[in-house]
Amino acid sequence: MNALYRHAESLGIEIHYDAMVTDIEFDGDEFKSVTVGDKVITATSFVAAAGGFEANIEWLKEGWGDIAENFLIRGTPYNTGGLLKLLLENGAQKIGEPDQCHAVAIDGRAPKFDGGICTRVDCVSLGIVVNKHAERFYDEGEDFWPKRYAIWGRLVAGQPDQFAHVIIDQKAIGSFMPPVFPAEKADSIEELAEKIGLDPNALSKTVNDYNAAVQPGEFDHTELDGVHTEGLKVNKTNWARAIDEGPFYAYILRPGITFTYLGVEVTEQAQMKMANGNLSKNVFAAGEIMAGNVLGQGYLAGIGMTIGNVFGRIAGNEAADYALNR
Ligand SMILES: Cc1cc2nc3c(=O)[nH]c(=O)nc-3n(C[C@H](O)[C@H](O)[C@H](O)COP(=O)(O)OP(=O)(O)OC[C@H]3O[C@@H](n4cnc5c(N)ncnc54)[C@H](O)[C@@H]3O)c2cc1C
Numbered sequence: 001m002n003a004l005y006r007h008a009e010s011l012g013i014e015i016h017y018d019a020m021v022t023d024i025e026f027d028g029d030e031f032k033s034v035t036v037g038d039k040v041i042t043a044t045s046f047v048a049a050a051g052g053f054e055a056n057i058e059w060l061k062e063g064w065g066d067i068a069e070n071f072l073i074r075g076t077p078y079n080t081g082g083l084l085k086l087l088l089e090n091g092a093q094k095i096g097e098p099d100q101c102h103a104v105a106i107d108g109r110a111p112k113f114d115g116g117i118c119t120r121v122d123c124v125s126l127g128i129v130v131n132k133h134a135e136r137f138y139d140e141g142e143d144f145w146p147k148r149y150a151i152w153g154r155l156v157a158g159q160p161d162q163f164a165h166v167i168i169d170q171k172a173i174g175s176f177m178p179p180v181f182p183a184e185k186a187d188s189i190e191e192l193a194e195k196i197g198l199d200p201n202a203l204s205k206t207v208n209d210y211n212a213a214v215q216p217g218e219f220d221h222t223e224l225d226g227v228h229t230e231g232l233k234v235n236k237t238n239w240a241r242a243i244d245e246g247p248f249y250a251y252i253l254r255p256g257i258t259f260t261y262l263g264v265e266v267t268e269q270a271q272m273k274m275a276n277g278n279l280s281k282n283v284f285a286a287g288e289i290m291a292g293n294v295l296g297q298g299y300l301a302g303i304g305m306t307i308g309n310v311f312g313r314i315a316g317n318e319a320a321d322y323a324l325n326r
Contacts, residue, residue, distance in 0.1 A: 020078075021050065024086045029280045044326065045282040045319040048272070049312060052260035052288035053081025054101065055113060060257070063099030070162035072106060074256045077113040084289050087264050092280070093273040096262035096292025102299050103153025105129075106256030108163050109181050118180040121251045124152060125239050126175055126221065127168035128210055129253070131159040134193065134202035136210070141238035143224070150299035153255040164253045165196055167207065169243045175221060183249035192248045211242040259304060263292040270315035282322050284315035 005015060016036065023035035033042040053059045055077045060068035088094055110119035124140050125148070131137055138155050142148055156164045167189075186192035193203035210229060217227035219241050229235045264285050265273040272283040287308040294307050 021083050021086070024083070024090060026090045026280075029091070029274050029276075029278045031280065031283045044323040045284070047270075047312075047315045047319050048083055048087060048264065048283065048285040048289050049287045049308070049315070050083035050289055051076070051079030051081075052101075052263065052291065053084060054079055054257045054260050054288075056080040059098070060260075063097065063262075064157070067157060067162055070254065071103075071157070072108075072110050072115060072119075072254050072256045073113045074104065074106060074110075074115055074119070074258045075113075079259070079288070081260070084263060087272070087283070087285075087289075091274050091276065092283075093265040093275045094262065095265040095290075096260075096296070098260075098262050100261040100292070100295070100297055101153075102150050102258040102261075102295075102304065103157065104149055104256045104258060105152035105156045105164065105166075105253040107179050107181050108252035108254040110254070110256065115256070119256065120149070120177075121166060121179050121253060122149070123168050123172055123176040123251070124149075124166050126172035126241075127166050127243060128207070128236070129164050129166045130198070130203065130206055131164050132161055132198070134198045134206050136206060136232070136234045137164075139234060139237050141228070141236045141240060143238075146301040149301075150258075152253070153257065156253050157255040162255060165198065165250045166253060167192070167203075167243060168249050170245045170247055171241060173249070179251065181251075183251050185247050185249050187246045187248070189243075189248055192250055196250045196252065207243050210236075210240075211244055214240050214242050259288045259291065261292040261295045263288070263290045266290045266293055266311070268314075269318050270311050271318060282319070282326075284319050286311035286315040 019036045021034045025032040031046040033040050055073050057068055059081055106119045107121050125145050128136055129140055184195045189204050189207050190200035193200040213229035213232045215230055219227050224238050227240050228237045229240045266285050270284045272280040272285050274280055291307055
């Protein structure tokens with residue numbers, strides 16, 4: 001980011017920090033100006049790249065209800081969707097659903113905002129995940145982690161009180177990126193349950209039932225090894241190893257919202273569409289603020305940055321082209 005800012009400055013681009021856009025003026029479908037503090041800034045063309053509304057708990061509640069109070073926000077507290085709301089109020093066409101987002105299960109001890117990458121917990125596929133009743137609720141081995149990590153925020157959000165625990169044993173240590181907070185550790189499952197506030201008998205039963213359901217096979221975390229459980233209400237379909245070698249470890253999980261998908265609709269050239277069916281002449285959008293054009297549900301690792309980079313470049317080119325040639 002520093003390199004990009006330095007490069008922009010060397011091209012003569014003026015950068016204003018701590019500069020929230022609080023109002024926007026349109027003439028019909030055409031952008032005229034934005035208000036930043038007490039300044040009104042006019043421009044020939046405008047690129048909206050002010051993120052989603054993931055840091056706006058009240059807006060998240062419109063999609064999720066009150067449980068959104070229990071969500072952690074993985075990134076900046078400044079992405080409150082103010083510019084997105086202004087664009088929609090000024091006639092932009094909306095795309096996407098208010099409850100669709102990239103939501104990872106992160107360490108429940110992470111700060112409310114900006115915990116960043118180091119609070120991600122990446123050992124779900126190596127163990128089992130239980131809710132506050134010490135019950136498993138989803139196949140932890142459904143697919144490779146980069147294809148599945150972004151569904152676990154939503155899954156944990158669906159559990160009572162919006163938390164869960166991932167339980168692993170000694171065999172899993174060293175096979176995943178360790179998160180910043182240390183795991184709770186104990187020599188027995190019952191002792192671990194006490195430490196994390198779950199019913200020891202319930203957790204012990206869940207682990208014993210799971211262990212008894214594990215079928216023989218060659219564990220290999222680098223491929224879909226098919227090592228699975230049989231006969232459980234929720235089976236694990238890959239990497240199902242018994243949790244039987246102490247010490248045992250637990251990480252608390254909570255939904256960590258990375259970014260929201262609801263945004264403004266754009267063309268392939270990043271040009272913003274208006275609800276009246278017209279195109280805005282001179283407004284372009286890139287990144288989370290238009291992520292809903294690419295993402296409906298789900299996620300594949302890397303798409304967040306790709307949307308910003310690809311549409312950022314297109315929007316920049318188009319905005320410059322409009323300014324030079326109108
Ligand atoms: C912890 C974490 C890990 C991630 N990991 C990955 C990953 O591994 N791979 C991947 O592809 N993606 C990842 N992402 C997602 C990706 O980083 C983001 O989706 C992407 O950077 C968003 O770019 P953007 O330009 O749309 O928004 P941002 O980079 O968030 O920029 C938006 C900017 O707009 C500013 N702003 C907000 N409102 C206003 C306003 N009213 N006026 C003026 N400015 C405003 C904000 O302060 C902010 O600086 C991750 C995100 C997080 C938080």
